[in-house]
Amino acid sequence: MTATQEAPTTTAVSVTGVGRVFPTRKSSVTALQAVDLTIAPGEFVSLIGPSGCGKSTLLRLIADLDSPTSGTISVFGKTARQARLDHDYGIAFQQAGLLPWRSIADNIALPLEVHKVDRTARKHRVEELLEMVGLTDFAKSYPDQLSGGMQQRVAIARALAESPRLLLMDEPFGALDEITRERMQSELIRITKETGAAVVFVTHSIPEAVFLSDRVVVMSPRPGRIVDIVAAGPEAGGVRDESYRDAAVFSAGISAVRHLLHGGAGQPVGVEDR
Amino acid sequence: MNRGPLPLWATIASPIALGIVLVALWQLWASAADVPDYFLPSPSHIWTQFHENFSLVLKATLHTGWNALRGLLIGTLVGVVGALLGNALRPIRQMAAPIVLAASVIPIAALGPVLNEMFNANFNTSRVIIAAIAVTVPVYINTLRGLAQVKPVHRELMRAYSTKAVTTARTVTLPTAVPYLFTGIRIGSPMAVISALVAEFFGGPLTGLANQVTANASSGRYAAAWAGVLGSIVLGLVFYVFGYALERWFNRHQAA
Numbered sequence: 001m002t003a004t005q006e007a008p009t010t011t012a013v014s015v016t017g018v019g020r021v022f023p024t025r026k027s028s029v030t031a032l033q034a035v036d037l038t039i040a041p042g043e044f045v046s047l048i049g050p051s052g053c054g055k056s057t058l059l060r061l062i063a064d065l066d067s068p069t070s071g072t073i074s075v076f077g078k079t080a081r082q083a084r085l086d087h088d089y090g091i092a093f094q095q096a097g098l099l100p101w102r103s104i105a106d107n108i109a110l111p112l113e114v115h116k117v118d119r120t121a122r123k124h125r126v127e128e129l130l131e132m133v134g135l136t137d138f139a140k141s142y143p144d145q146l147s148g149g150m151q152q153r154v155a156i157a158r159a160l161a162e163s164p165r166l167l168l169m170d171e172p173f174g175a176l177d178e179i180t181r182e183r184m185q186s187e188l189i190r191i192t193k194e195t196g197a198a199v200v201f202v203t204h205s206i207p208e209a210v211f212l213s214d215r216v217v218v219m220s221p222r223p224g225r226i227v228d229i230v231a232a233g234p235e236a237g238g239v240r241d242e243s244y245r246d247a248a249v250f251s252a253g254i255s256a257v258r259h260l261l262h263g264g265a266g267q268p269v270g271v272e273d274r
Numbered sequence: 275m276n277r278g279p280l281p282l283w284a285t286i287a288s289p290i291a292l293g294i295v296l297v298a299l300w301q302l303w304a305s306a307a308d309v310p311d312y313f314l315p316s317p318s319h320i321w322t323q324f325h326e327n328f329s330l331v332l333k334a335t336l337h338t339g340w341n342a343l344r345g346l347l348i349g350t351l352v353g354v355v356g357a358l359l360g361n362a363l364r365p366i367r368q369m370a371a372p373i374v375l376a377a378s379v380i381p382i383a384a385l386g387p388v389l390n391e392m393f394n395a396n397f398n399t400s401r402v403i404i405a406a407i408a409v410t411v412p413v414y415i416n417t418l419r420g421l422a423q424v425k426p427v428h429r430e431l432m433r434a435y436s437t438k439a440v441t442t443a444r445t446v447t448l449p450t451a452v453p454y455l456f457t458g459i460r461i462g463s464p465m466a467v468i469s470a471l472v473a474e475f476f477g478g479p480l481t482g483l484a485n486q487v488t489a490n491a492s493s494g495r496y497a498a499a500w501a502g503v504l505g506s507i508v509l510g511l512v513f514y515v516f517g518y519a520l521e522r523w524f525n526r527h528q529a530a
Contacts, residue, residue, distance in 0.1 A: 097427035
């Protein structure tokens with residue numbers, strides 16, 4: 001599933017020659033340099049690399065939470081800024097970032113509420129989303145009563161509230177324990193299959209990237225750039241479930257990404273191997 | 275050292291037990307050593323006076339309490355409006371900083387006579403103002419701090435939603451500050467009572483608790499004076515518990 005340059009209408013995200021330089025007091029830091037990446041509708045793409053490789057910066061540029069110093073980014077054929085103003089994407093961060101004074105249902109309703117969706121439609125949609133993430137019984141609970149994994153499910157439901165065709169996720173499972181993490185990965189696979197949204201997923205976990213993604217974008221630091229892009233996923237006709245974790249193609253994917261990560265920096269780098 | 279929290283019954287019972295023991299010792303000492311009333315009346319004597327003069331003590335307590343309550347409300351209002359302005363406009367915050375610092379160290383004893391001269395000494399205006407000043411400072415400082423506590427992740431989220439500034443303020447900034455506001459009110463509540471009470475010593479209508487204590491003490495009715503002290507303790511506790519309950523309520527989901 002190698003999406004190449006296509007007409008804008010059939011592209012979810014198109015990143016062309018993008019660089020981001022952060023000025024510092026004395027010199028400057030090149031967080032990203034000459035990044036080209038095209039993501040097709042419905043495609044799941046992970047960004048992986050060691051700290052400082054610019055993977056989060058790239059996601060923030062796509063979300064228009066930051067602006068590139070060079071190059072262009074288009075989201076569904078629009079500028080990144082216009083896509084943000086049009087609410088074209090949903091976003092989730094490493095911290096669930098729920099509002100502690102709002103109930104779970106009201107937290108999920110937040111984007112609908114600030115975008116003036118009427119009350120009945122809101123209520124209906126929140127019920128759907130609660131069911132999708134399996135938290136119907138917790139609608140009236142508050143964030144402090146939920147575990148970290150449950151809070152992250154709420155954050156994902158909130159990101160999906162407006163049925164975006166693009167989901168941006170910045171290490172959403174980074175703070176979760178390994179067991180919860182694998183369960184959340186399986187849930188995310190199910191949810192994205194249901195919604196058909198394209199996903200840009202930042203992670204520092206190789207197995208997580210290989211398990212979830214159609215393509216794994218391997219990045220390296222100083223300056224942040226794309227080393228290579230690895231196609232992943234089960235063999236034709238296979239499904240992305242627990243059997244995929246045991247399959248040879250999964251191990252092969254992990255090896256490929258690992259070698260790129262280690263080779264890309266010229267020497268072994270501190271990649272978390274989980 | 276810390277062996278974990280005490281069970282609830284012990285948390286409640288232990289200070290009560292200590293209080294009973296202390297009052298009992300006081301009573302024993304007062305009756306055994308025949309301590310004169312002007313030095314320290316016995317608890318039973320104070321209680322009798324409190325009981326017999328209950329309507330007078332209550333009236334004085336309500337009078338002082340009403341001053342303290344008005345001061346609390348005005349001080350909270352001024353503190354919140356000031357914090358909103360200070361949060362919105364950095365120059366205001368910086369200009370106000372030394373004034374706030376000055377207000378926080380003003381002795382009530384210095385303000386009382388001055389304000390009594392400024393406003394008609396027959397009214398409670400100066401007492402309410404003194405209580406309000408005492409409340410304004412902690413409310414202003416805590417609310418201002420609360421407004422700055424918006425988490426980066428919440429700010430990013432609202433930017434991703436491309437909401438207007440007013441929507442961001444209503445959905446994130448103000449609710450974030452509310453628990454801090456009530457911390458300020460909790461700190462300010464007993465200070466309002468103390469200030470309203472102390473301000474009575476500097477003139478004005480002779481109907482407050484401090485007036486009653488002074489009048490009774492100077493006419494040799496020591497136990498009755500102590501009954502007034504008891505009334506002011508109760509008043510201070512009522513305000514404290516009120517502020518504490520509000521703070522707890524508005525902080526109930528802050529563990530996340």
